[in-house]
Amino acid sequence: MEQLRAGTHYPRSAGEFQAWFRADEDCLDYLEWLRWPGGFTCPSCGHAGGWRLGDGRFECAACHRRTSVTAGTIFDRTRTPLTVWFTACWLFATQKDGISAQSLQRSLEIGSYPTAWAMLHRLRSVLVRPGRDRLSGTVQVDETFIGGDEPGLRGGRAPGKKVLTGIAVEAGEPKGIGRCRMAVLADGSAESLHPFVAGAVEPGATVITDAWMGYHGLAGLGYVHERRSQRAARARGDDPGELLPAVHRVASLAKRWLLGTHQGSVDQAHLPAYLDEFVFRFNRRRPASRGMVFYRLLELAAGHDPVRFQDLLASKKPHAQRPQPPQVRGHPPSLDRSRANWPWRTSELQLQLPIPLRLNEYPRRALFAADQPRAGFSHHP
Ligand SMILES: [Zn+2]
Secondary structure, X not given: OOOOOEOOXXXXXXXXXXXXXXXXXXXXXXXXXXXXXXXXXXXXXXXXXXXXXXXXXXXXXXXXXXXXXOOOOOOOOOOOOHHHHHHHHHHHHHOOOOOOHHHHHHHOOOOOHHHHHHHHHHHHHOOOOOOOOOEOOEEEEEEEEEOOOOOOOOOOOOOOOOEEEEEEEEEOOOOOEEEEEEEEOOOOOHHHHHHHHHHHEOOOOEEEEEOOHHHOOXXXXXXXXXXXXXXXXXXXXXXXXXXXXXXXXXXXXXXXXXXXXXXXOOOHHHHHHHHHHHHHHHOOOOOOOHHHHHHHHHHHHHXXXXXXXHHHHHOOOOOOOOXXXXXXXXXXXXXXXXXXXXXXXXXXXXXXXXXXXXXXXXXXXXXXXXXXXXXXXXXXO
């Protein structure tokens, strides 16, 4: 495709977003354009070309299979209107810290917490594109414990379990931070750390770690391995906690995000999904246009197989402190809005005014101009 342009291929601003996606049909057409930029291509047989049917679906000209724009994407069979989905995507992509299920439920009038919870988890599940580029250049790698509740933070809740997480960050020397990768680790052994590094970092890169023995042998995997010893740092009088400043910066941002946006209420089983979200947004923090991130998110969503509600729950129970899906599945109203008929011009308001002011007597200067009699304002005590 030609180069993406703000204002043509993705909205430049929240105002443009609202103007583009006023109705569900606007969203459907955008998805169609995203999925089949060169026109309909049959997902069953790959044939390019077909007909649009009266119900909005497509029929393949070769195999005659019928399909819809949303079939085979995470929007498949959704009962949540696309305007609601798009707004959720917009908030997810453009808010600096994303959005919590609770705020999403409130701001989009979604009927139930589980529905909002599942929408955000469906979005999280599309973020890691198979075959994405690995980190390159100089990469700092370390592991840290993330998650669990801060004791006393939310009224005496039992502290959750902290999870060992591997973090790899492209680091400029002496300063500057590039992209990052994070993954939950089984433990700190070489058997856990080596696959993490191999999956996150391009061979040939320089990998900087501390002297932990779990990192021994990285040179054998094709990396230039630089080890920084805490003992040596202490001997030099340096802060051993600052051996790997880029990783520690990213780790503290991620922890702060979990405590802030999600108020620490991220359970162990779902932590990998939240880490994916953090990494997705962190690696796209630079582009001037947040609308581009919205485009990328929708592109991933339209290219991802459907995610069943049960799959979100199967290995991963939502937090016990929250309403638990699935119970009542609320179906949010469409954001496809009709005109609000200018509520500020209702007659009730006029009745409350002490004077018979008729609000359609604008422009104001007719009422207030000093050189004209204020016909409408004369009081007769
Ligand atoms: Zn076909």
